[in-house]
Amino acid sequence: MIRAEALRVSFASRSNGADTLDLGDLTLAAGARACVVGGSGSGKTTLLHVLAGLVRPSAGRVWHGDTDLFALPEAVRDRFRARHVGYVFQSAQLLQALDVTENVALAATLGGATRREARDRAEALLQRVGLGHRRTARPGTLSVGEQQRVGIARALVSGPAVVLADEPTASLDERRTDEVLDLLDEVVEEAGATLLLVTHEPRVRDRFQTVLSLDEGPLRGAPS
Amino acid sequence: MTLLGLVWRNLQLRALSSTLTALGVALGTMLVTAILILQAALAQHYEAPGRGYGIVVGAPGSALQLVLSAIYHVDDAPGLMPMRVWWELEADDSVALAVPYAVGDAFRGYRVVATTDAFFDRRSPQPAGEGAAKLAEGRPFHFDRARLDATLAALGAELGEDPGHVGEDHEDGEDHRDGEEHQGDDDRFEAVVGAEVARALGVRVGDRIEPTHGVEGGRVHDEEHLWEVVGILKPTDTAVDRLVLIPLDSFFAIEDHRGGALLPGTREPGLSAVLVFPRPGVHKVMLLSRLNRRPEIQVADVHEEVRNLFAIVGSVDVLFLLVAILVVVVGVLSVLVALYNSMNERRREVAILRAIGAPRRWVLGSVVTEAMAITALGALAGVALGHLLVAVSASRVEATAGFRPAALTFVPAELAVIALVVVGGALAGLGPAWKAYRTDVAENLRPT
Structure with missing residues (x-):
């Protein structure tokens, strides 16, 4: 389960000195799937950053299960993120220095796996996302869709309880969007993880039963 | 995939830049190594023959x-x-x-x-x-x-x-x-x-x-x-x-x-x-x-005269060594500059690492390790080149100075040189590493 209470994030602003983004409250049960929509600048990505523990809110709290995320020291919070939170980026954001397997295995290593465990898990997941034949390829040689599949494998390699996906299909055509979302649904379900995806695409939003909107102000409690 | 593995892959990705930076370190280390070998050969040549003979009598x-x-x-x-x-x-x-x-x-x-x-x-x-x-x-x-x-x-x-x-x-x-x-x-x-x-x-x-x-x-x-x-x-x-x-x-x-x-x-x-x-x-x-x-007649105390000789030769030696050390320092500083500049291009990479769970200290360690790896490679190459330089110039040294330095002789101080250069590399890496440490993750994860 993931729960956020009265989240507010302050930003430095050139005009006013500081702006505050009111994100409100959020509760997602374990294994839930939800989508956050909102216009540009509504705070979708910031919400994910806060839920991942990357950005400290100026007010409010975030719980992952029983863990108060921002009560943890930063280094512990980093380790927590590596083990319990999977993050899928808009454009896969793979490290160009590493091959496909190494990109996935690095996340597992940071999550506490041994080298062999990390490699085994990475290879199994790459097989699962249909890239077993490209496991030694460099990211630059993959198509955008393939890169995103690697990004999904990386997000799931440590067996996270929560997967946060930040517009994972923004740079894909319709056919690939469906393929990637199907895959994400399947692997998240297989892992029993909670999925929170942000998007501005109606086509993507329509796949979710639970939709939260930041266009109408701060989130309020449990999603409808 | 470990921290060292990532460092090695980063060096491979930037092979040309890493090689050129390491080369700067290698040139300085080469000079220091060659001077150390020559110093040792000089000492062997001038000190060893004087042992035992206390006195030379002449005109x-x-x-x-x-x-x-x-x-x-x-x-x-x-x-x-x-x-x-x-x-x-x-x-x-x-x-x-x-x-x-x-x-x-x-x-x-x-x-x-x-x-x-x-x-x-x-x-x-x-x-x-x-x-x-x-x-x-x-x-x-x-x-x-x-x-x-x-x-x-x-x-x-x-x-x-x-x-x-x-x-x-x-x-x-x-x-x-x-x-x-x-x-x-x-x-x-x-x-x-x-x-x-x-x-x-x-x-x-x-x-x-x-x-x-x-x-x-x-x-x-x-x-x-x-x-x-x-x-x-x-x-x-x-x-x-x-x-x-x-x-x-x-x-x-x-x-x-x-x-x-x-x-x-x-x-x-x-x-x-x-x-x-x-x-x-x-x-x-x-x-x-x-x-x-x-x-x-004249009586010369061999040890006294050798000491006098080294007082003269030694000061020139030290000067050469200082110049060579300066070249090493410049080489190590080039590691700092190269990595510091590359940090601008690598902010997104650092943000990705942080987002998938790498602690700040891990990121800092990876940059420092990269600096140490570049300087270590430079130092090792420099030591090898130093020996090569001595081998190539041995005949010339022999013709002008009267002794032939042995290129394959390993001077213990070379180990200290390698260690000091790598420590220098670690210190040089701290600047760019600090930049990586302070990278704003959210800012650099935003789509371009």
Whole structure:
């Protein structure tokens, strides 16, 4: 389960000195799937950053299960993120220095796996996302869709309880969007993880039963 | 995939930039390594031969010149000293061994030293304080004391007046003036050559060599005076390797040397130097005290002169070393600059690492490790290049400085150099690492 209470994030602003983004409250049960929509600048990505523990809110709290995320020291919070939170980026954001397997295995290593465990898990997941034949390829040689599949494998390699996906299909055509979302649904379900995806695409939003909107102000409690 | 694995992959990704940066470190390390090897070779060359021989006696003049000429064979002797001093030293209770040197000839660029069989005496500390020179092949030359005395006596007779100084009574009580006592073979001229002479000139035992008059080479002696090589010395890594040794009696048997080997303005035969090996204990001090009172000779304390020499050479050495260290520092700073600049391009990479769970300290460690890896590669390459530089320049050094540095000799200080360069790399990496440490994750994860 993931729960956020009265989240507010302050930003430095050139005009006013500081702006505050009111994100409100959020509760997602374990294994839930939800989508956050909102216009540009509504705070979708910031919400994910806060839920991942990357950005400290100026007010409010975030719980992952029983863990108060921002009560943890930063280094512990980093380790927590590596083990319990999977993050899928808009454009896969793979490290160009590493091959496909190494990109996935690095996340597992940071999550506490041994080298062999990390490699085994990475290879199994790459097989699962249909890239077993490209496991030694460099990211630059993959198509955008393939890169995103690697990004999904990386997000799931440590067996996270929560997967946060930040517009994972923004740079894909319709056919690939469906393929990637199907895959994400399947692997998240297989892992029993909670999925929170942000998007501005109606086509993507329509796949979710639970939709939260930041266009109408701060989130309020449990999603409808 | 570990931190080291990521660092290695980053180096591979930026192979050209990493190589060029490491090259800057390598150049400085190469210079430092080469200087350290040369310093060690210089110390070996100048310190080792001086061990054991406390004293060199020669003509009045520069003490350093005397030591350089007699021990290192890189300078002319200051002049001639009376031969009778050698005889006195041989009979002196404070002297364990006295080895006379007469120089003045050369064989195809290599210095010829006329001496006695004392050179091969087991008590001799030559050539490097580790005992007498050992023969790789053949035997020592035959020194004929009787022939020397006979030659000197004959020289005295030829010169007529003031013969008392020529071939006078030795203090060992024997009368060596009587040429009739000479039992040697007048036709036998023998030589022993150093390892380098044998190697460079292809000289073998049994060959006959033809020294020329003058240390730098010059007129050939009478053709009937050929020296037969009877022995070749083992390599010693000292100036002895480049000597041709002949018996003193054969030196004075040459017509050319008879006049030139007399002290100027006298009828007294002279020597270039006598290397003195004092008996242990207070004998060295006693000898110095006694010999220093004699105006016709000069006494040089070998250790003192070597210390003086190193005081001169050492300061130049330090200057070279400082310049080389500066080059290393510039190389290490280039690591800082290269990594610091690359951090602008790598902010997104750092943000991704942080987003997938890498703690700030892990990111900091990866950048510092990368800096250390670049400097370590540079340092190792530099050490290898330093040895290569010495190997390439060994002949040149030998031709100009008189000693051949061994390129494969590993100086312990090289390990310290590698360690210091890597530590320098770590310090240089702290700047860019701090930049990575402070990277704003949210800002750099936003889509471009």
